[in-house]
Amino acid sequence: MRLRIILLLILSHFLCDFILQNEKILRLRFSEDMSNNLKGNAVHSLIHFFVMFLIMGLFGYSYYFKIILYIAVFHFIIDEIKTLVIKFKKSLENNILLFLLDQLLHMIVIPVVVCDLSLNKALDSIYEVIKLYPDGINVVDRYIIISIVFILCTWGAGIFIMKYIKSRNLNGYAHLMDKGFIIVKKSSDVNSGARNGGFIIGILERIFILIGISIGQPSMIGFVLTAKSIARFKKLDDDSFVEYFIIGTFISFIIAIIGGIIINTLNVIPIIK
Secondary structure: HHHHHHHHHHHHHHHHHHOOOOHHHHHHHHHHHHHHHHHHHHHHHHHHHHHHHHHHHHHHOOOHHHHHHHHHHHHHHHHHHHHHHHHHOHHHHOHHHHHHHHHHHHHHHHHHHOOOOOOHHHHHHHHHHHHHHOOOOOHHHHHHHHHHHHHHHHHHHHHHHHHHHHHHOOHHHHHHHHHOEEEOOOOOOOOOOOHHHHHHHHHHHHHHHHHHHHOOOOOOOHHHHHHHHHHHHHHHHHHHHHHHHHHHHHHHHHHHHHHHHHHOOOOOOOOOO
């Protein structure tokens, strides 16, 4: 039961952080006004609270109200610290290490709170899961894990790649950003298509790869790469675009392949031969 509670809370976290967090909330969280920062982080944490309560309630665990409340409070504290760090050093807004550290802290808080605020108990629970994986995990928990992997490999990976590309693109201007200058970097890759088209295409390509690996058909990856190269053919003459295209594509493929392998090891999706 403890494993399922942890998994459901992790699922809720990624759902709220990667899918339900819109641009309005992000603008509030990282605005120059301190009151807006507090408001944005409070709204974001409340969304986490209600989504956790809803998902836990669907599985009959709504009586874990205290745990849900503690996690929401810790979430607010971690996010507020991150906001203050970025206000102090603006160039860290798209920093990959800060992004990963933020997510890691949230992932540590969830099992620790579930395990009576004991880090040792949390580590023991994680060790037990690893030792019994996958045979010691029941079918319902396996589908929850698949849902977590799906969100991580689609929306989560998209946000990670976007931040990584932005951090590389603006790396040389970090000192100016920290002094309050607004940096506008020209790029030949002007998005004149659908709004967030690249982000959506990335999600779709990773879904395709996840499905291909999960059903034992890795050859499907070649189709994705071919289709993507044809779509961007005219822009491949631009050296700077090609660099970011290759970097983003390889990161996207690696994450999706790893996710597909994890799903495949859970043995709940039929293999097509």
